[in-house]
Amino acid sequence: MKFGTHVLAASVIALGLAGCAAPGGPNETGGTIVGGVLGGALGSQVGGGSGRTVATVIGALIGANIGANVGRSMDGNDRARTAQVFEAAPTGQPTQWVNPDTRNQFEVTPTRTYESAGAPCREYTMKAVIGGRPDDVYGTACRQPDGSWKIMN
Incomplete structure (x- = not known):
């Protein structure tokens, strides 16, 4: 294959x-x-x-x-912080936070910014520590017409 x-x-x-x-x-x-x-x-x-x-x-x-x-x-606070990173963080700059309720830790880094169908999109990496276990996620998010960010893949 x-x-x-x-x-x-x-x-x-x-x-x-x-x-x-x-x-x-x-x-x-x-x-x-x-x-x-x-x-x-x-x-x-x-x-x-x-x-x-x-x-x-x-x-x-x-x-x-x-x-x-x-x-x-991820709770509503974590989703809002992630969207804030997509909206404003420079490419390559990690943004970190710890959720005060769950104690889960997140670090989101936009790795590439581009335009698709007239909307900004950001490729990103997310390092998370959930319940003491580290996880890495890679993806792409694009801004929707209503201003929200949607994970595309």
């Missing part, structure tokens, strides 16, 4: 997992999708032949689980 086929397979797996995660809310679903696709893409770089396919599936499952955990752990 070629790299593109592995990414497609990972996307299908992640979307399927996102359907299972929907009761947890949009943050968990978005985290599941982003984590699954990235995990599958990373897994597709391991081994060859059927071993590569297995690595892609395992990577997608692990990535989806990590992304869902981060998305599930």
Whole structure:
């Protein structure tokens, strides 16, 4: 299988997992999708032949689980702070905070800014410590017509 086929397979797996995660809310679903696709893409770089396919599936499952955990752990304050980072933080500058209620820690760094369909978009990394366990999430968010930010992948 070629790299593109592995990414497609990972996307299908992640979307399927996102359907299972929907009761947890949009943050968990978005985290599941982003984590699954990235995990599958990373897994597709391991081994060859059927071993590569297995690595892609395992990577997608692990990535989806990590992304869902981060998305599930974010409350309204964390979502608002993340949107503030997307709106105002310079590319490459990390913004950190600790949620006073949950004690979860977040660090969001915009890594690239570009325009898509006339709207600003930001690729980003998020390092989170949820319940003492570190997780990393990578994604893209774009500003919507109403001014909110939406995770795109």
